[in-house]
Amino acid sequence: MSAEWMDPRQRRTRVRLHKVIHELATTMPLDSITMADIARAAEVKRDTVYRHAGSAVALLVQALEAEVEDLVVLTSQLPALSLTGESVFAGPEVSMFQHVAEHAEIYRNALSSEASGPIRDMLIEASARALTAHLQRHPDIAPLVNGRPATESERRMFVAFAAAGTFGAMREWLFAGDLTDLEAAAAATLAAAPEWWMGRG
Template sequence: MDPRQARTRSALRDAIHTLAAAKRIDQVTVAEVSRVAGITRDTFYRHAATPVRLLADVLGEELDETLRAHADLPAHSDSTLSVFDESERDLLRHVAEHATIYRNSMHPRLIGPLRDALTERIEQALAHHLDRHPHIAPPREDGITPERHVRMLVAYAGAGTVAAIEEWLRSGDLDDIDAAARTVIAASPAWWLGRS
């Protein structure tokens, strides 16, 4: 990305963070984002179709960075902790850090593109984990292809995690990230967790 595009992208990131923290994301306009970012509407449309899509992209990029640190988890933990303990905490730290933005994107669930961005990142991480450790998955049922088997396992876990995050956001208090992470992990099937 050339320096000018990088500056524009940074200005858009700052603008959408500011506006999405101030009011509901479905009320943020292209004109507002453009004004706060100091760009034209045409420039905005070169980077995103809508403010909601821009927010989903920006938070998605941040999630990519957060989850990248946990890309190569082992199949099994050397302790009673789950292999996902630290990655779940980091995911919830990201959500807590942007709690106002996420809450301003819920009516009562996360707005579609934002929910999709969160779900897709979690599913990609889980699919990567299963790809690296296929032996941890439960036996496949007859009539389900191996690919569908993996997709169903990953979809269930990803959507469940996002639904738990939405409930956590609705509760008001996000101070105890460890307790929230342990609760999400407790709801996960044992075969995912890799505990010793």
């Protein structure tokens, strides 16, 4: 059910469910959270939870994706070149690491569980949506492939490579890095990215 089509009561219920799944996922492995746990904590009936999401994993993806979507929109509207000499992605990258740091225990618990796939996919797909929009806005930044313009399929490969790499860097940082130094984490990730993406003016 899209939030755009909800009445105010349904919207309040979804906000409450998102708050509850955040709280549960902070302290419990994702694959151990049941719909009954969510209903009990939110003080609603179990079928109310099911009307908003088909599983605890789906509800958590929904809650996190709602926050990440603002970063997708921001990234999809970037210019091709910055005016500062740093990458056009510097700000959004720091914001993404900030989002992960703010929910570090949720992401650690989720990505350590057997139910980690949808969380991983949500982060990769969000990054891919933003990069796809950026490449569509600025097609001239794409590199040549064997001396010729990249095909649409090859452009999708560029996006997939960058999105999966960003997730891998973020996951490594989440489990082993200094979560207080967001700028350093973003800089390390961008340093590993192909220069043609960077948009350093």
